[in-house]
Amino acid sequence: MSAHSLAFERPVTPPPGTAAALSDQQTAVDKALVLLKALADQDGEIGVSELARRSGLTKSTAFRLLGILQRNDMVERVGSDYRLGTRLFDIGARVYGPVSLQLRERLLPHLADLYVLTRETVHLAVLHDTDIVYVNKLHGHRATRSPSRIGARLPAYCTAVGKALLAFDHDAAEAAVLAGLPQLTEYTITDPTTFRAELDYIRRTGIAYDRQEAAHGLTCVAVPIMGPGGRPVAAFSVAGAEHRFDRARFAPALRRVAYEATRAVAALTRAQPSTALV
Structure with a gap:
């Protein structure tokens, strides 16, 4: 068997910090989903302070995640408030x-x-x-x-x-x-x-x-x-x-x-x- 084949079979040890980074990523995804659920429960727009309160997040964390979701068309900003974005419907409609x-x-x-x-x-x-x-x-x-x-x-x-x-x-x-x-x-x-x-x-x-x-x-x-x-x-x-x-x-x-x-x-x-x- 070639050394090239063995390279694919040998267990790979992740670099230091990778597991922690993955855990942080999951936590961020969880928080983003909590925000989306809070928006889904709202009939109309809602401000970041109220969203943070309902989601159990700090205002700064909620604001940062909302910015990411907005850049991906998952939420829309209306003045200083937020609502679900049309991209979410396009994804959900495929169900x-x-x-x-x-x-x-x-x-x-x-x-x-x-x-x-x-x-x-x-x-x-x-x-x-x-x-x-x-x-x-x-x-x-x-x-x-x-x-x-x-x-x-x-x-x-x-x-x-x-x-x-x-x-x-x-x-x-x-x-x-x-x-x-x-x-x-x-x-x-x-x-x-x-x-x-x-x-x-x-x-x-x-x-x-x-x-x-x-x-x-x-x-x-x-x-x-x-x-x-x-x-x-x-x-x-x-x-x-x-x-x-x-x-x-x-x-x-x-x-x-x-x-x-x-x-x-x-x-x-x-x-x-x-x-x-x-």
Whole structure:
């Protein structure tokens, strides 16, 4: 055997300080992930002092790591505050495949139209197993505290977008029922018979509602966006505070925009026949 081969088999002793450096690197990664999680739990921007407090880090450490994350487009700076960067969504969206990205890009103009018509917070979501994933969101002028964030997952059974999608996907709806319908608020539908009746209503009317079922004080109205074969590929919703939000008032705008979005999905399918949207 050649000396060259033996060189590859001989155990290599790391130089002094290497193990410590690796440990420090892991610690920095851990701290960066804690910062990202704190940002993910925040609806909107947040300052470095509050981020440091929530993360258990010193302000100087948080500021240094935020600078690194910002240079890599993982966070964005808005004045003196921070929020998650779009690069994180691009990475996270790959968990759900390229279809979510295609829908996000193709349907963004229609989501913007819905925002212009309502001036409220609007969402685009897709179904993933028995959860919904928010792939886009535009904040209204009177934003309401909400668990919805781009890239976030919520149980489909207690959200308007989720019910709009489950109503036209029998297998997913039954899977959601079999998995259980835990009560998130006192308004959450937890009885399977009542839930199936709710989905039947949505199929007949084409409109789904969330009446504070996912979070207190939050109400939504949603419609599905249909794809090939009459199956839903995504859903739009309009959300607002329960005390001032008239859900039924936004149904015409939702129907109008969903109709145009369905046409856009059909055009995408014709242009790319191999695209599996459902």
